[in-house]
Amino acid sequence: MKILAAFGRYIILMGKVFSRPEKWSIYYRRVISEMDQLGVGSIPLTAIISVFIGAVITIQMAITLESPFIPQFMIGYATKETMILEFSSTVIAIILAGKVGSNIASEIGTMRITEQIDALEIMGVNSAAYLILPKIIATMIFFPFLAAFSMIVGMFGGFLVARMGVMIPNDYIDGLLYYFDSYEIFYSLVKMTVFAFLITSISGYYGYYTKGNSLEVGKASTTAVVVSSIMIMIFNLLLTQLMR
Amino acid sequence: MIKCENIFKSFDGRTVLNDISVTFETGKTNLIIGRSGSGKTVLLKTLVGLHEPDEGSIYFDDVCYTDLGFKARKAIRKDIGMIFQGGALIDSSTVFENVKLPLDLFTEQSEAEKRERVEFCLERVELSHAPHLYPSELSGGMIKRAAIARAIVLNPRYLFCDEPNSGLDPQTSIVIDNLIQSITREYNITTIINTHDMNSVMEIGEKIVYIHTGYKWWEGTKDDILNADNKELNDFVFASAMAKRARGK
Ligand SMILES: Nc1ncnc2c1ncn2[C@@H]1O[C@H](COP(=O)(O)OP(=O)(O)OP(=O)(O)O)[C@@H](O)[C@H]1O
Numbered sequence: 001m002k003i004l005a006a007f008g009r010y011i012i013l014m015g016k017v018f019s020r021p022e023k024w025s026i027y028y029r030r031v032i033s034e035m036d037q038l039g040v041g042s043i044p045l046t047a048i049i050s051v052f053i054g055a056v057i058t059i060q061m062a063i064t065l066e067s068p069f070i071p072q073f074m075i076g077y078a079t080k081e082t083m084i085l086e087f088s089s090t091v092i093a094i095i096l097a098g099k100v101g102s103n104i105a106s107e108i109g110t111m112r113i114t115e116q117i118d119a120l121e122i123m124g125v126n127s128a129a130y131l132i133l134p135k136i137i138a139t140m141i142f143f144p145f146l147a148a149f150s151m152i153v154g155m156f157g158g159f160l161v162a163r164m165g166v167m168i169p170n171d172y173i174d175g176l177l178y179y180f181d182s183y184e185i186f187y188s189l190v191k192m193t194v195f196a197f198l199i200t201s202i203s204g205y206y207g208y209y210t211k212g213n214s215l216e217v218g219k220a221s222t223t224a225v226v227v228s229s230i231m232i233m234i235f236n237l238l239l240t241q242l243m244r
Numbered sequence: 245m246i247k248c249e250n251i252f253k254s255f256d257g258r259t260v261l262n263d264i265s266v267t268f269e270t271g272k273t274n275l276i277i278g279r280s281g282s283g284k285t286v287l288l289k290t291l292v293g294l295h296e297p298d299e300g301s302i303y304f305d306d307v308c309y310t311d312l313g314f315k316a317r318k319a320i321r322k323d324i325g326m327i328f329q330g331g332a333l334i335d336s337s338t339v340f341e342n343v344k345l346p347l348d349l350f351t352e353q354s355e356a357e358k359r360e361r362v363e364f365c366l367e368r369v370e371l372s373h374a375p376h377l378y379p380s381e382l383s384g385g386m387i388k389r390a391a392i393a394r395a396i397v398l399n400p401r402y403l404f405c406d407e408p409n410s411g412l413d414p415q416t417s418i419v420i421d422n423l424i425q426s427i428t429r430e431y432n433i434t435t436i437i438n439t440h441d442m443n444s445v446m447e448i449g450e451k452i453v454y455i456h457t458g459y460k461w462w463e464g465t466k467d468d469i470l471n472a473d474n475k476e477l478n479d480f481v482f483a484s485a486m487a488k489r490a491r492g493k
């Protein structure tokens with residue numbers, strides 16, 4: 001019952017968020033600044049995590065696939081598939097839910113309890129759209145780039161450990177190039193776009209309906225991360241069923 | 245002029261405002277006073293439309309605000325400036341950007357025109373030296389001043405202030421009070437101020453409404469207030485030593 005009521009409020013909020021903006025020029029500027037803050041600001045974290053995971057996957061695969069019957073390039077191929085299909089979209093999305101989601105929920109939650117949202121309403125602004133829409137647009141545009149970036153950096157991480165002697169680098173590269181299916185990349189980027197929407201809208205929702213004091217802001221941001229992560233998992237399953 | 249008639253408002257079955265009817269006059273500083281938790285903020289937010297009243301009507305110069313749809317309300321909101329209890333400046337924007345925001349949202353002015361208007365308002369509240377600072381870098385008094393500048397940037401016809409001098413020292417409080425009063429007179433605005441500060445009442449109170457447990461308990465002028473025949477009001481007024489002495493004279 002409670003979940004149903006929350007879902008209803010979420011839908012109503014999204015209705016407000018996606019009502020026609022009163023002035024595009026302001027939204028445009030805000031989208032750019034959100035892309036910088038939420039997207040560009042997440043590049044270092046994405047890079048660090050992807051390069052290490054790429055490296056580790058390659059090492060694991062090298063050990064697991066150690067057999068005279070399996071060609072060495074399969075290691076590179078397996079690394080590539082893991083990165084593209086799941087890691088660079090789903091796992092990176094979960095990590096971004098932690099970083100970006102908590103950031104959004106606490107920022108908007110603080111604005112709520114310090115009456116900044118009331119102040120916007122008084123100025124006649126649709127505060128839900130003004131605060132949340134630019135973040136949704138910015139992340140839906142930028143997160144797929146982060147996913148693509150993560151794929152490349154992850155494969156590069158694998159290449160580094162290959163160079164360090166885990167395997168023959170040329171075989172690794174052969175593996176990366178083996179059976180290249182652009183649909184897989186498309187599938188992964190579509191997933192990421194959906195995840196971006198989930199993270200931003202859910203975190204925006206929890207922030208927007210924060211009540212009370214700073215303690216509540218902390219709670220809202222934790223709930224936002226937990227719920228976004230769960231929804232990412234559910235939608236990952238749905239989209240995989242749907243698209244593969 | 246702002247008028248409310250028979251306003252009721254409750255939250256989760258608990259009545260916070262009980263049958264409030266008041267007229268706030270143009271060109272005057274109208275004060276709503278009352279103890280903490282008496283319902284001042286809720287009344288103010290109901291008047292500006294941040295809370296919907298359960299019953300009753302609110303008029304802005306003969307326009308019945310409560311009957312209006314979203315679009316028409318927005319037109320009136322253009323004429324409303326509000327100063328919130330904590331300032332409510334947008335944290336991620338500088339003082340300059342905060343004051344400019346209403347201009348961005350409501351006007352088609354060029355950047356140069358906007359800049360000129362913002363600088364004029366900052367000058368008016370004596371903040372010309374701090375346009376580039378962020379709210380976290382301001383003192384309490386500066387936050388209030390910046391909030392005033394933002395509230396007046398569109399030349400409002402109605403100004404709402406929720407405890408504009410709470411948390412300020414007595415000297416700064418008087419400066420802020422006088423600033424609000426002089427702006428009110430200069431532009432002939434209808435100003436409504438929430439306060440529980442008797443200093444403000446004696447300094448700038450032209451029309452005073454006393455709210456007690458969500459009821460309008462008393463209304464009058466600052467000359468009447470010291471001689472009012474109302475126990476709760478007297479308890480409130482003479483809680484401060486200064487007011488006691490004032491009566492002694
Ligand atoms: N959004 C809300 N939901 C539920 N109850 C509320 C809400 N806002 C205010 N109240 C209740 O209304 C009553 C009056 O609160 P209000 O904030 O108007 O007091 P106040 O007179 O402004 O006090 P103060 O001088 O401390 O600011 C309080 O008992 C408060 O608990």
Ligand SMILES: [Mg+2]
Nearest residue numbers: 284285329406
């Ligand atoms: Mg209050």
